[in-house]
Amino acid sequence: MKLIVSVWGVAMSKLPDLEALAIFARVAETQSFSGAADALGLSKATVSKAVSRLEERLGTTLLHRTSRRFALTETGRLLAARAAAMTAEAESAECEAMDQAVNPRGLVRLAAPMSFGMAHVAPALPEFLATHPDVSVDLHLSDEVIDLVGGGFDCALRIAALPDSSLTARRLRTVRRCIVAAPAYLEQRGRPRHPDELERHACLGYAYLPTPNSWRLTNAKTGEEATVRLHGPLRANNADALTHAVRAGLGVAEQPDFIHWQDVAEGRLEVILPDWSLPKISLHLVAPGGGGPRPARVAALMDYLATRFAAPLWPGDRVE
Template sequence: MPDRLTSMAVFVRAADLGSFAAAAAALGMSAQMVAKHVQFLEDRLGTRLLNRTTRRQSLTEFGRAYYQRCRLILAEIEAAEALAQQARAAPRGRLRVNAPVTFGSHSLVPLITRYLRDHPQVQVDLTLSDRLVDPVEEGFEAVLRLGPIGDSSLVARPLAPYRLIACAAPAYLAEHGVPQTPADLARHECLGFAYWTGALRCQWRFSRDGHSHDVGVSGRLQVNDWKGLLRAALEGFGITLGPEAVLTEELATGRLLRVLPDYTGPSRPMHILYAADRRMTPKLRSFIERVVAEFGDPASGVA
């Protein structure tokens, strides 16, 4: 029994070319096989598709309607197969990415170097900036963003929250005392990151046993770069909030001590964003999949 889709393709070609002989030549089969495919469809549908004489053929009224439907079906199949071929294609070309400075330099760059080793035909232009960028206007194909995304026309893939912990140098704690509860932070010099927005700029939230503890904080030093903020903490000037993933070495060596270790520190949502109407090229798709696989949140099922 002929394959129905093959028979549809043969029927469309016969209708386009005007004869079984012409369709047979184009398809590399005999005219008898073309006729067999058309007959199979007619038998299945219970009606004629073509009026055939020894000199010419023409579509019946039903045949014209069926012909249009077949063309749509075959076009959709071709598009689906093209999509699959594109997905299998090797990523190539230049990819422009934007990310926050600290997360980008510490966590994203190692991922990108591994990604580039796996995909030798891709080049990545990574711009690190803590300002809010517009990926469409500024030409970024993918943007890693910390904080709420708000009302956005961009596609946002959620990642694991960016967790912050409070820490300070031993010298500072020896001089000013060790906070025992979040409320104690109100009496301390708290170092601020200039790009923090909203409540995090003047209020730090901690949680324990399902309860949240918000404390108003203040300090005389605001820095717009994490390295500067870290240096101030290491100099013993105050308590700072820092990314947990970035502070591993300072905590391991004892240059900084975690403050309020029994509490969970603040966290900021993180997403990878891209324009909804941007063509999903193999390089963009593979990069997004790599980022989600490494930085996705297992607790939410995004990984």
């Protein structure tokens, strides 16, 4: 313990005494200990001790004191000018930080899944940026799970069944997943009536599923469960890549509703096994945990995204 205290003490001694410098700058400005004390809301004794502490630290006299007046030494005069500049810069930085904490301003780093980001996040941002002209957004699109803290991200949208973590999460909506195929493929290979029949079909896989080599389905009416081992010519780490393949009749694929809704509505794809469901997942808005309030720019974007994505996003969209 003695060694730790000693090392800490050495480290602390290398830091400038900013408080004493700021007090000394105000003493030099007001030409008075009492004037500096009044301006800073401190006692005269505190001001005097801070100046003495600074002189002891520097090993030199900064001002000559008499009963009625004092005068800065040459070292004191030079230091007072530098200390005043440092104090002004610190006050400016503090004011700017406080302003950004209250008024949305600055950069927000946002991560989102690739397909959902292209389809819905990117189109939503122009309205937000027009409303908040002093805010800019760095949008990172990837289906990988991004380390928010390590990557320096302020917030992220995630589509998953979230595990417990140090992140704060706000659930925005359910994301429904269905197994879909092109009508031409089904005419040729048959329409499965039970998940077991998928063993005879080409099943296209998504690499970032918790179990990328299998699908687990549950019958909504009977509660029966079934696991399908995937055998197919393609696995991809992006759902849009699978969309092109399933449209072309390459096989069947598990797809979220925000990707397949238009293809299904316009007849390019067909939902199969409608009585069977995949494990539920949701769209979440997540951010690094912490006890303090978020900067205004981050809070503004998170509130906007929460409102935007808690509303229907396409014809027939049901938000749950």
